[in-house]
Amino acid sequence: MKNNYTTKGRSLLFSMVFSCLLPLFTHAVQELQIHGLITDTSGHPLAGVHVMVEATKKGVVSNFDGSYSITASTGDTLVFSALGFVRQTVTIKNGTAVNVQLEEDITQLDTVTLNAGYYTVKDRERTGSIAKIAAxxxxxxxVNNPMAAMQGHLAGVNIVQTTGVPGGGYQIDIRGKNFINGGTDPLFIVDGVPYGGQSLESTLVSSGINRGNVSPLNAIDPLDIERIEVLKDADATAIxxxxxxxxxxxxTTKKGRAGKTKVSASLSTTIGxxxxxxxxxxxxxYLEVAREGVVNDGFGAFLENPAFDFIWPSLKTWDQNRYTDWQKELIGGTACRNKVQVSVSGGTVQTQFLVSGNYQKETTVFPGDGNYQRMSGRSHLTHHSKDERFTISLSTNYSIEDNKLPRQDFTVLAYRLQPNAPALYHENGDLNWEDSTWDNPLASLEQKYRAQSNTFIAQMNLSYSLTNNLELRSNFGYTNNQMESYRVFPSKARRPNLNLDASSSSFDINTSSRDSWIIEPQLNWKQQYGALAINVLLGSTFQKQSEQNLVQTARGFSSNSLLFNLSAARTIEVFRDNNSDYNYQAVFGRVNLNYRDKYILNLTGRRDGSSRFGPGKQFGNFGAVGLAWLFSEEGLFQNSAFLSFGKLRGSYGITGSDNIGDYRFLSTYSITGFDYNGVSALEPTGVFNPNFGWESNKKLEVALELGFFNDAIRLNTAWYQNRSSNQLIGMPLAGTTGFNSLVANFDATVENTGLEIDFRTTNIQSKHFNWSSTFNLTVPKNKLVRFPDLENSAFANRYRIGEALTSVPLYQSLGVDPDTGLYQFEDYNNDGNISALDDKQWFEDLAPEFYGGLGNTLSYKNLSLDLFFQFKKQKAFNYLNAGAMVGFRQxxxxxxxxxWQNPGDSNPIQRASGLARYPGVSEAEGFQRESNAAVSDASFIRLRNVSLTYKVPKSLSKGFDMNLYLQGQNLFVITNYEGPDPEQASFEILPPLRQVTLGLQLNF
Structure with missing residues (x-):
């Protein structure tokens, strides 16, 4: 019995094991290695497509050439998915080769994920105002600077290039000027790390070229950028x-993608x-009005006096028939920029990498060998654990900039230098001083200016999924920006008759640095309860920024060859020696509720702590609420062939500002730059006042977003109102107090309102020909709503209730008096005198009345053409602001x-004056420069960008991806403005250049 039982038991055990292993054996036998190629409808390979076995959830990612390989079984379903393409499923039947062609999904393309800073959100589900520009x-x-690439493309974002000099800066405001004494600079975040957009340059060193505005954003190569998002309303910015x-x-900079290792190279040459x-x-x-001016001033007899030869050589000793177009001589050159960039990227599903480097050199339109060079290297690494719970990403960016320019911007000389001025050089090549009768403009080439910058940005992000719904994340960032600039003024750059030696030479140097680190731990929880999705974010911020700035001037050298040696100077004066620290701490949170994918509520809040305020005032609370209703998801519209998308959204919230500089609540002192008995003197610059606190900006927005005909037409409109109060203003103090001003909160309110329209259409979409258009329009309005007792304050002659902060008070010009030949002005208080306090009652707003852009993209097979027009309706100062009278020595x-020449004349320009000795002529000219006559229409339509790209067939490029492109920037401007550039509106600074680029892009 025992043996029989044992035998039966063994048989039973064997049967059980066999029955358990049979399915596994059968499955193993049926497993196949599926492979194939994934392309788009045009036959181009698609990299990064996720291929997943639906039953096992195992997946791979397609390589750079679109190929993939995955293990599956007969009867399994493969799911192919990629952002921007329709999801496709294929059931495996017979064979191991499965090729797939994915179609573009217009709706999905319009609902791409946007970066909102601490979180991401789909475009269709966002409750805030986020504008985007893609790579x-x-x-x-x-362009050299990321802000240049944004000009005109984004509604509500107004960007102006301040100079055409390489490395120069930009002015940017998002939905207007909010604070009376504050700037308009937004917060810049590069890959999650705050980045100081304020220049480290000193105006004491750079005057004449960059005006102290060397943009730190020049360190970021636009070709390294994946996308730029701009957060505008309270819902988007309150966090x-x-x-x-x-x-x-x-x-957001570019990152590596899984797939075959990809090598990309870009080479371009630009002329400007x-x-x-x-x-x-x-x-x-010129000679006519100059002689007339001397006669009008009563000095006509001196025109025949030999003593007048040296005082006014252009009328006496210089060639009276000579003519030089100084605009062509001084700013009529051709700037050249050569640029090369190489990147290597790739990786596996778990680890992706990217390494890139670039170099560029750009010359100027000025005479001489001035140039701007930039070298940069960047790396990014992302790694995911096999279970995809842990992720780490590391990125670094290091750039070196070297800007060597003449000390002086030649633009102002190009407009003012006398047309019969002497030749620049003698026949032997030496500078021509024409017997010391003029200051040769090329002498400024000896007055060297150089600015060298080193920028390092590092970022690390760690995340770990504690559960499927709970993620712990932390962001670490560090930035270091260093600048050293100098200007040299050697004695040989001055007229020989001054008999100056090296003891009169000077060397000014600015050494500045800015360090910043940030740590932001975060906890993100999400949960689905039936039709309700909840997403909760909690986090905190710890940030510190340190800045050092030292400006010195050395004088009295024994030789010009020792100018760069501070120890060789007889005297060294310290004009500025600042060291400042800024500490910032905060806690923040966000709760997002999404019900049935059509009712969305977004709550954000933040408590900030800033070292820029005194005890008891250091913390402020800010928050916002955003709502969205996707009414196109309602039953009434779900099957509509006309309306494919519809969303109504709104937001309200409060943000603050501590943008007043460091230590303003403390008593502060500065070095005067002068010695007192051999000891450097200090002067008080700030008075103790710990009572001022946060400025407040209340933001309201209502927006409507519509899509028609399967989103072939998208129309987004938004109305906003921002009210900024509790203004931090430097209140002027009497000179007897020893201080210029006292920082305090004023119960003043500034209001910005506006309408933004963003219109995008897909006009034609076929196999070979495509045409799409974009249009954006912003109609802003700024005004001072409230300022108690303004008429009795120090700001009475600068601001007016109901007028914009960008409005300037002006005299009202009444033209030229036909009897005296002098400008006349409205005497508002009828006291018989014209004064700034009582008679500057005419206000002109110099901010745009509206602005926007219009773009078209057309492609036919391998050829594509992009055109983008920028437009603005605005006013600006005209040539009268630079000078309203003729007869001077310019x-x-x-x-x-x-x-005006004779009594009874009705000409628009007053009488000529050479020495400003006629009674009232100088005062009238000064009043005219600050009158409404000096403001005129500066509206324009600019062809900002044209890009023609040809994709070379692989049969000709030997299998490489090769693109040839021709680009144009600022090609022409349609305007009635009588000046160099209607947007910049300056007669002293080099205007933005017209640029044409020829380039080649290769992918291996």
Missing amino acids: KTIEQQP YGSRGANGVVLI QVPRFMELMNTQQ NAPIQLFDR
Whole structure:
């Protein structure tokens, strides 16, 4: 019995094991290695497509050439998915080769994920106002600075280039100027790390070229950028608290993708020129008004006096028939920029990497060998654990900038130098001083200016999924920006008759640095309860920024060859020696509720702590609420062939500002730059006042987003109102107090309102030909709503209730008095005198009345063409603001030739004056420069960008991806403005250049 039982038991055990192993054996036998190629409808390979076995959830990612390989079984279903393409499923039947062609999903493309800073959100589900510009648009523009690539493309974002000099800065405001004494600079975030957008340059060193505005954003190569998002309303910016009062600019750089290792190279050459020259008086016209001015001043007899030869050589000793177009001589050159960039990227599903480097060199349109160089290297590494719970990403960016320019911007000389001025050089090549009768403009080439910057940005992000619904994350960032700039003024750069030696030479040097680190731990929880999705984010911020700035001037050298050696100077004066620390701490949170994918509530809050306020005032609370209703998901519209998307959203919240500088609540002192008995002197610059606190910016927005005909037409409109109060203003103090001003909170309110329209259409979409258009329009309005007792304050002659902060008070010009030939002005108080306090009652707003852009993209097979027009309706100061009278020892615009000459004349320009000795002539000219006559229409339509790209067939490129492109920037401007550039509106600074680029892009 025992043996029989044992035998039966063994048989039973064997049967059980066999029955358990049979399915596994059968499955193993049926497993197949599936492979294939994934392409789009045009046959181009698609990399990064996720291929997943639906039953096992195992997946791979397609390689750079679109190929993939995955283990599956007969009867399994493969799921192919990629952002921007329709999800596709394929059931495995017979064979191991499965090739798939994915179709573009227009709806999905319009609902891409947006970066909102601490979280991401789908475009269709966002409750806040977020504008975006993608890498494709950025790459089509031959620009050095990310802000240049944004100009005109984003509604509510107004960007102006301040100079055409390489390495120069930009002014940016997002939805207007909010604070009376504050700037408009937004918060810049680069890959999650705050980045100081303020220049480290000193105006004491750079005057004449960059005006102390060397943009730190030049360190970021636009070709390295994946996308830029701009956060505008309270819902989008409140999570940044006080730092988001003026908006937030999020810059995301490119990262590696899983797939075959990819090598990309880009080479380009750009040439640039000044696009517009002013029409100035020629030699005979200039000499006519100059002689007339001397006679009008009662010094006509001196024209025959030999002693007058040296005082006014252009009328006496210089060639009276000579003519030089100084615009062509001084700013009429051709700037050249050569640029090369190489990147290597790739990786597996778990680990992706990217390494890139670039170099560029750009010359100027000025005479001489001035140039700007930039070298940078960047790396990014992302790794996911096999179970995808742990993720780490590391990125670094290091750049070196070397800007060597003449100390002086030649633009102002190009407009003012007398047309019969002597030749620049003698025949032997030496500078021509014409017997010391003039200051040769090229002498400034000896006055060297150089700015060297080193920028390092490092970021690390760690995340770990504690559960499927709970993620712990932390962001670490560090930035270091160093700048050293100098200007040299050697004695040989001055007229020989001054008999100066090296003891009169000077060397000014600015040494500045800015360090910042940030740590942001975060906890993210999400849960689905039936039709309700909940997403909760909690986090905190710890940030510290340190800045050092030292400005010195050395004088009295024994030799010009020792100018760069401070120890060789007789005297060294310290004009500025600042060391400041800024500490910032915060806690923040976000709760997002999404019911049935059509009712969305977003709550954000932040408590900020800033070292810029005194005890008891250091913390502020900020928050916002955002709502969205996707009414296109209602049953009434779900099957509509006309309306494919509809969303109504709104937001309200409060952000703050501590943008007043460091230590303003303390008593502060500065070095005067002068010695007192050999001891450096200090002077008080700030008075103790711990009572001022946070500025407040209340933001309201209502928006409607619509999509028609399967989103072939998208129309987004938004109305906003921002009210900024509790203004931090430097209240002027009497000189007897020993201080210039006292920082305090004023119960003043500034209001910004506006309408934004963003319109996008897909006009034609076929196999070979595609055409799409974009249009954006912003209609802003700024005004001072409240300022108690303004009329009795120190700001009475600067601001007015109901007027914009960008409005300037002006005299009201009444033209030229036909009897005296002098400008006349409205005497508002009828006291018989014209004064700034009582008679500057005419206000002109110099901010745009509206602005926007219009773009079109057309492609036919391998050829694509992009055109983008920028437009603005605005007013600006005209040539009269730079000079409203002729007769001085300088040239002038041809419009000033139409001057008063005899009693009874009704010409628009007052009488000529050479020495300003006629009674009242100088005062009248000064009043006219600050009158409404000096403001005119500066509206324009600019062809900002043209890009023509040809994708070379692989049969010709030997299997490589090769693109040839021709790009143009600032090609022409349609405007009635009589000046160099209607947007910059300056007669002293080099205008933005017209640029044409030829380039080649290769992918291996």
